[in-house]
Amino acid sequence: MAATELKRIVIIGAGQGGFQAAASLRQEGFAGEIVLIGDEPELPYQRPPLSKTYMKTGDATILPLRPESFYDAQGITLRMGSRVEAIDRAVQRVMVDDEPVAYDHLILATGTRNLRPPLPGIEHCLDLRSLSDAKALRAALSGASSVGVIGGGFIGLEFAAVARAAGLEVSVAEAAPRLMARAVSAQMSERFAEKHRALGTMLRLADPVAEISAKGLTLASGKSIACDFALLSAGVVPNTELAAEAGLSIENGIKVDTQLLTEDPAISALGDCASFPDPFSGRLVRLESVQAATDHARHIAKRLIKGAQAPYRAVPWFWSDQADWKLQIAGLAAPEDRAEELPDGTMLRLDGERVTAVETVNNAKVHMRSRKAMGQGTPLMLEDFAALAG
Structure with a gap:
């Protein structure tokens, strides 16, 4: 369906990815209706601080991604504290608290739950x-x-x-x-x-x-x-039940192609619940990462509204704050990739001579340079890393 024919886009899941999808659709110029559905009663909020800052302070005011006024100003309909019971692909509608809601395109951002x-x-x-x-x-x-x-x-x-x-x-x-x-x-x-x-x-x-x-x-x-x-x-389990009941393919998540599109051209999936082809290896991967969900959402919005056809190739990155150490990882290593430690403590993961991931502790400079180099579209090789890190 062409962007001009999209009248209503429904997003199931109001976490970081679902929120970003709604925001990016507006940023890309979508003028139609956006319905954002979440099963928690709160406004969409950040989850990473729950195990860190919030656990220390108990201050929930830092968590919302945007105030309620943002959704009003952007014309985004929030259905918080609501449960989607089924997806009817034949007529393109979802059942929300026993109420049918039609869609021209559906974005699944259902995330994960604790194992x-x-x-x-x-x-x-x-x-x-x-x-x-x-x-x-x-x-x-x-x-x-x-x-x-x-x-x-x-x-x-x-x-x-x-x-x-x-x-x-x-x-x-x-x-x-x-x-x-x-x-x-x-x-x-x-x-x-x-x-x-x-x-x-x-x-x-x-x-x-x-x-x-x-x-x-x-x-x-x-x-x-x-x-x-x-x-x-x-660990966690991807929330794939709705997609599976609707007949969509599931392989360690909702299976999507390089455009983050399911086999149904009216349904995309993003974030923790989606498994997509890694651009280098081609293997299906599922990333439990706020940044991946955000990047997925932006990619889908561009495809839907601008007609962008480039495959999804954003560099994965991850972080974890433990005491006074910030672990940062740029890239995505396979379990069998070897590791090589540099004098400054940077850890390289390598597939042959290709750098698949860079692990650092309290070294934001090397992390950012690594992400930038990996995002150039060509493999980052071991021989090139010394100049990069210097």
Whole structure:
């Protein structure tokens, strides 16, 4: 459908990606109706601060992406606290709280939810995914002296650092043999393990949780971790049920092409829920990243309104604030990519001689230069990196 024929665009999911899609559609000149649907009651808000700044201060006023007046001024219809029950592709409409809402184009930005493994006592665990989760977690912190963290990824370690700074005893149980195993090199994992141990956090690696109780955690090895409460941060699951029920292809997320379009030309998908072809390897990847969701949204808006046909090629990047360390990653490494450490502590991930990712700690200059170089459209080679980093 041509841009001039688009009268109403519906966006399911009011997180960072859904919000950015609505904002970018207006920025690209779309004059039709935009309906933004979210299942939480709050205005669209930032999630990254939940495990960092908000956990320390409890100040929710810093979270909204825009005030309510922005949506009024931009003519964006908000349907917050609403649930989409079904997508009817044949007639191009969604059912929202039992009410049909027609669309000319539909954008799925349904995000992810916390993985809750079928462990005995899992009901004793708290989550950290939404603002309501964060409020419950802060309340638990205020009356606790010890906490267990299930999962050694970004969220779990960010929370662990905040809890240690607040004076709590913290234990992290990670099923994998190292921290942040899906995100960083083994060398960077070890560096952060040393950092958290220096903060006083107890790490239990390669020893998954077998049972949870009100008194603590029992590990597969039989060891026990006493704690007043536990945070579950053992990964996420993409919210693909609506898409699957509508007959769209699912492969570790809602499958889209290089234009972030599903096999239905009237439906796009973005952010954490979408799996798309990596521009270098061609393999389907799904990125759990605020920046990826934002970049996806801008790309889709350009395609819909300007007719842009270039494939999506934005450089992925990620960050995590843990105590006084800021981890930044530019690019996307495959698990088998080798790692090479530079004298300044920068860690390169390499596929042959091609730099696939650059990991830095408290080195924004190298991070930004790496992102810029990777975004030039040609592979960044190892021999070129010395000049870049200098």
